[in-house]
Amino acid sequence: MATIKDIAQLAGVSLATVSRVLNNTGKVSPALRAQVLAAVETLNYQPNAPARSLRRRExxxxxxxxxxxxxxxxxxxxxxxxxxxxxxxxxxxxxxxxxxxxxxxxxxxxxxxxxxxxxxxxxxxxxxxxxxxxxxxxxxxxxxxxxxxxxxxxxxxxxNWQGGYQGALHLIELGHRHIGIISASRHSQAMQDRLQGALQALHDHDVAYEVYQPSAETLQQYDLGFHAALSLLAHQPTLSALFALTDVTAIGAMHAAVSQGLSIPEQLSILGFDGIELGAYLIPALTTIAQPxxxxxxxxxxxxxxxxxxxxxxxxxxxxxxxxxxxxxxxxxxxxx
Structure with missing residues (x-):
């Protein structure tokens, strides 16, 4: 592997001149710079990234x-x-x-x-x-x-608060009067803000609702949406819409609805939150509160x-x-x- 000493010898310049050219510091005449760069190309010199980072502290x-x-x-x-x-x-x-x-x-x-x-x-x-x-x-x-x-x-x-409010308001304006909400991580401030925004919209318009809050944390968000929807629909069969606070849980909820013979959106509307690309390719395509x-x-x-x-x-x-x-x-x- 070529070194800066090899470059200096081939270019006929000092080590200091090679260093100034490679690090783009100090003054070097155009002619000497061209000699050094030609030697770099001839020798296929590759700088030592760790060493350079130590010198530059980056x-x-x-x-x-x-x-x-x-x-x-x-x-x-x-x-x-x-x-x-x-x-x-x-x-x-x-x-x-x-x-x-x-x-x-x-x-x-x-x-x-x-x-x-x-x-x-x-x-x-x-x-x-x-x-x-x-x-x-x-x-x-x-x-x-x-x-x-x-x-x-x-x-x-x-x-997130405004997004939660906007999502619930969308369902309310469609005419839904009994809405289920599928929440997620209790320790995520984003989830809590979405939930509070949705609840505020429901309170503002005096709409009945049910909230599914998982009792334990889980990384299996599709499964969470699936089982949350089954639970809500079993205990509250008059629900006409579900607002899942992530698109992933909304997709799980869609599968649960289909497993129960429900037609989306004719018998059950489902709304997600995030705007992931997959949502646009579902059948039916998922209505969502999209994040940029x-x-x-x-x-x-x-x-x-x-x-x-x-x-x-x-x-x-x-x-x-x-x-x-x-x-x-x-x-x-x-x-x-």
């Missing part, structure tokens, strides 16, 4: 810590972050906490040992150990999707890059709006003869 690595990698929303979010950062010359290390505080803390320590230049974190919300590890190492972070007011950091969120997933990831990455290498930065708090995507899984309730 690795151009970004940590992305999310709660559940196999969840379509978080997978798409990580993908949008990776595409943005790759175009900016950075590479990412994706870590999946699996909604587990200890796993989250261990991955944080790993990212610190890998000397990442920064991290984008969708926290589990179960513990704050991870934030202490980043703070101690002076690694800048940006929170995404899930808010933790206790953590001092920039953050990019969506308006790509924008969410790109904005978080953009804010993080601005903070890297700075001793003091202004914290940015960005809240993005949701959008109702009306599709075929919701309609006015069927009139009873």
């Amino acid at each position: 690795t151009r690595l970004i940590g992305v810590l999310i709660p559940q990698l196999n969840h379509p929303f978080f997978g798409t979010l990580a993908y949008s972050i990776e595409r943005f950062l790759f175009a900016e010359g950075f590479r990412i290390l994706v870590c999946s906490a699996e909604e587990d505080a200890e796993r989250e803390a261990e991955y944080t320590q790993l990212l610190v040992r890998q000397r990442v230049d920064g991290a984008i974190v969708a926290p589990t919300g179960l513990d704050l150990k991870w934030s202490a590890h980043f703070a101690h190492a002076n690694i800048p972070i940006v929170l995404i999707d899930r808010n933790l007011p206790e953590v001092v950091a920039s953050r990019v969120m969506v308006d 997933i790509e924008q969410l990831g790109c904005k978080a990455a953009e804010i993080l890059l601005k903070s890297i290498g700075r001793t003091q930065t202004t914290q940015e708090h960005l809240i993005l709006p949701t959008q109702l995507l009306k599709r075929a899984s919701t309609s006015a309730p069927m009139r009873k003869e």
Whole structure:
């Protein structure tokens, strides 16, 4: 493998001149620069990335810590972050906490040992150990999707409360007067905000409702939606609509409805939340409250890059709006003869 000494000998210049050309520092005449670059190309020189990062105190690595990698929303979010950062010359290390505080803390320590230049974190919300590890190492972070007011950091969120309100209002305006809500993780502030927004809309319009809150945490979101819908329909057969607070649980609920011989949306309307791509390809296509997933990831990455290498930065708090995507899984309730 060629070294800078080999380059210096071939180009007929000093080691210092080679170093200035490779690191783009100091003054070098155009003629000498051309000699050095020609030698680099002839020798097919590849710089030692770890050594260069030690000198520059940067690795151009970004940590992305999310709660559940196999969840379509978080997978798409990580993908949008990776595409943005790759175009900016950075590479990412994706870590999946699996909604587990200890796993989250261990991955944080790993990212610190890998000397990442920064991290984008969708926290589990179960513990704050991870934030202490980043703070101690002076690694800048940006929170995404899930808010933790206790953590001092920039953050990019969506308006989950408004999205929950908007979703429930959609069903109400269609004429539904008995609505079931399928919630999810109790420790996720995003889920709680969606639930509270939906409940406020139902209270504002005096609409009856039932809430299914899982008694235990589970990573099997499709199964959660399936069993939640079966339970709600068994105990409240007059329900005419279900609002699942994630698209994945909504898909599970759709399968439950079909298993019970119910026609969607004629006999049961089903609404999701997230806007994952799969929802548009279901039969019927899933009506959903869509998050701007790509924008969410790109904005978080953009804010993080601005903070890297700075001793003091202004914290940015960005809240993005949701959008109702009306599709075929919701309609006015069927009139009873």
